[in-house]
Amino acid sequence: MAEKTLDCLGEACPVPLIRTQRALSELAVGDLLIVQIDHSCAMKNIPEWANKTGHNFEIQEVDDGQWEIAIERGH
Amino acid sequence: MPLASEEAVAHDVRPIAAPDIANDNDRARWRDHETYKALFVNPWTYMTGAVVLALLNIALVAATGKGWGVTTSLAYWGAWIWQAVGGDPHQWAYFAEVKPAFNAPGFNLLKDAGSLTNLGMVVGALLAALAASQFRVKRIKSRRQVAAAVLGGLVMGLGARMAFGCNIGDLFTGLPSMSLHGWVFMVSIFLGAAAGSKLLVKYFI
Numbered sequence: 001m002a003e004k005t006l007d008c009l010g011e012a013c014p015v016p017l018i019r020t021q022r023a024l025s026e027l028a029v030g031d032l033l034i035v036q037i038d039h040s041c042a043m044k045n046i047p048e049w050a051n052k053t054g055h056n057f058e059i060q061e062v063d064d065g066q067w068e069i070a071i072e073r074g075h
Numbered sequence: 076m077p078l079a080s081e082e083a084v085a086h087d088v089r090p091i092a093a094p095d096i097a098n099d100n101d102r103a104r105w106r107d108h109e110t111y112k113a114l115f116v117n118p119w120t121y122m123t124g125a126v127v128l129a130l131l132n133i134a135l136v137a138a139t140g141k142g143w144g145v146t147t148s149l150a151y152w153g154a155w156i157w158q159a160v161g162g163d164p165h166q167w168a169y170f171a172e173v174k175p176a177f178n179a180p181g182f183n184l185l186k187d188a189g190s191l192t193n194l195g196m197v198v199g200a201l202l203a204a205l206a207a208s209q210f211r212v213k214r215i216k217s218r219r220q221v222a223a224a225v226l227g228g229l230v231m232g233l234g235a236r237m238a239f240g241c242n243i244g245d246l247f248t249g250l251p252s253m254s255l256h257g258w259v260f261m262v263s264i265f266l267g268a269a270a271g272s273k274l275l276v277k278y279f280i
Contacts, residue, residue: 015279022280
């Protein structure tokens with residue numbers, strides 16, 4: 001199981017979501033993508049997309065206004 | 076990770092205060108209170124936001140006689156800056172013919188309701204970010220990001236003057252006042268946003 005980190009700090013919507021979609025599509029099923037974000041609207045649209053498309057995810061607040069979303073490629 | 080204990084939150088995608096950090100225990104306690112989170116941390120629903128905005132706009136019309144707008148005052152700010160460095164924007168056709176209020180004697184930032192609501196918006200956004208413990212100074216990612224922001228700002232500024240407003244002045248205020256320009260703006264902004272999204276995905280990301 002590989003793990004990749006995607007640095008989206010300082011990027012505004014919809015850039016983090018689109019980069020997440022691209023990065024995840026390059027991983028194998030079961031691999032983990034860690035997306036670093038500091039834009040609160042990406043906190044909404046990335047999990048929404050992951051939910052809708054069937055990838056498991058977990059969010060962690062790593063600092064004030066900064067989060068890491070761990071997404072496992074589900075299919 | 077504390078995600079499993081976050082059952083009660085309906086959307087369940089919001090930040091998790093980190094109770095595993097010992098020093099943060101006091102802060103985490105009040106910040107984790109459901110009422111506080113609903114008011115200051117989690118995003119309000121679109122319905123709540125719409126009702127609050129409508130009430131505020133009614134109050135603004137009652138107080139100033141005008142609906143909410145943003146970009147006209149930004150044009151004033153730009154013109155005042157130009158004036159401060161020695162330019163003379165008062166002769167420009169836009170201010171002479173379209174916005175004569177700008178040339179009225181004694182007109183300044185404190186007499187422009189739009190300038191005050193713009194400042195209020197910045198201060199309010201700061202307070203909201205602080206209340207949610209989400210304030211941070213963000214780094215600039217790349218030169219490309221700067222170029223895109225400057226270019227996008229210029230194009231949007233020009234467009235907002237040609238359209239007599241932005242999302243706020245044209246859609247939020249223009250449409251409910253039955254102004255035709257709001258409808259023209261709505262069709263145009265959809266076309267422009269569709270084209271802009273294609274360019275963004277193709278060249279920027």
